[in-house]
Amino acid sequence: MPGPLAVIDYGVNNLGSVYNAFARLGRDVTLVERPAELEGAGGVILPGVGSFDRAKEALESGGFFEALEGVLRDGIPLLGICLGMQLLCSGSEESRRGAPGIGWIRGDLRRFRGDMKVPHMGWNVVDPARESPLFRGIPRGSHFYFVHSYFLDPTGDPDSVVATAEYAGVPLAAVVARGSVIGTQFHPEKSGPVGLAFLDNFARAVESGCIREGWL
Numbered sequence: 001m002p003g004p005l006a007v008i009d010y011g012v013n014n015l016g017s018v019y020n021a022f023a024r025l026g027r028d029v030t031l032v033e034r035p036a037e038l039e040g041a042g043g044v045i046l047p048g049v050g051s052f053d054r055a056k057e058a059l060e061s062g063g064f065f066e067a068l069e070g071v072l073r074d075g076i077p078l079l080g081i082c083l084g085m086q087l088l089c090s091g092s093e094e095s096r097r098g099a100p101g102i103g104w105i106r107g108d109l110r111r112f113r114g115d116m117k118v119p120h121m122g123w124n125v126v127d128p129a130r131e132s133p134l135f136r137g138i139p140r141g142s143h144f145y146f147v148h149s150y151f152l153d154p155t156g157d158p159d160s161v162v163a164t165a166e167y168a169g170v171p172l173a174a175v176v177a178r179g180s181v182i183g184t185q186f187h188p189e190k191s192g193p194v195g196l197a198f199l200d201n202f203a204r205a206v207e208s209g210c211i212r213e214g215w216l
Contacts, residue, residue: 002042002206004028010058012050018081021189021196027203035067043206044071047189048083052094052109052150055083056101065102072104075180077211079202082148085176085183094150104181107156107173111149116168119149126174126186128163129154133210134175134182134201135163142194144174144186151185152176180211 007019009031022029022045032038046068048055059065071078080088089101092109101109112118123143128135146165151172154161163175165185176183182202188195205211 003040004030005043005045005203005206006030006032006038006041007045007047008038008064009033010055010062010064012048012055012058012083015047017187017189018045018047021199022203025196025200025203027200035063038067038071041071041076043077043079043203043211044068046078046080046084046087048081048085048087049147050083052083052086052092052101053096053099055087056095056099059087068102072179072181077180077202077206078182080181080183081189082185082187085185086148086150086152088176088181088183089152092150105152105157105160105176105178105183107152107160109150109152112151112167112170114168114170116170119147120151120167121147123191124165124167124186126163126165128175129161132162132175132177133205133208134177134198136201136204138194138197138201144188144191144195144198146186148185182211 089105090103091100126144154164154173160176160178161173162177165174188198
């Protein structure tokens with residue numbers, strides 16, 4: 001059996017709701033404050049709220065970048081949530097210093113523009129782009145909760161897109177996956193029963209090994 005699910009605490013994330021969601025599901029989950037504590041984890045969760053630059057600086061100063069490279073190298077499933085997903089991409093317009101992202105998901109984040117309310121905050125339909133165990137048992141047309149001002153264009157790296165959403169006519173990548181790395185732009189931990197189902201599906205996929213095999 002894989003080890004526990006490790007939720008990374010790097011000082012800029014919504015740990016309580018993510019940790020509590022997995023605990024409510026009866027999953028073996030732990031909070032990790034130091035990179036060495038990732039050893040033995042069956043899966044890793046990278047939550048995030050706030051600004052791109054601040055979050056990246058916090059990961060760097062906490063020594064998590066090298067540890068996350070090891071997670072990728074070893075094929076350990078990693079789930080990035082909201083800003084955590086954005087950090088996995090190539091970069092973001094939000095970065096004032098032009099700092100690159102981790103780069104495991106290709107594409108840059110762009111800010112919503114035009115006649116729309118920013119940030120995008122609320123419930124939106126998420127449409128799976130292909131069959132995936134991440135959406136097992138979740139009805140099509142289900143709504144998930146979003147809070148973000150920057151988005152990943154789903155046409156930039158279409159092979160990585162697992163599900164899409166739309167805000168004010170702008171399509172965006174709602175779930176992306178490449179190898180053992182997964183990202184959600186929405187907050188599953190704040191999305192009620194369907195969000196819990198999504199997290200439970202992630203945990204089941206970790207246990208079954210299908211993420212390591214790239215079957216998403």
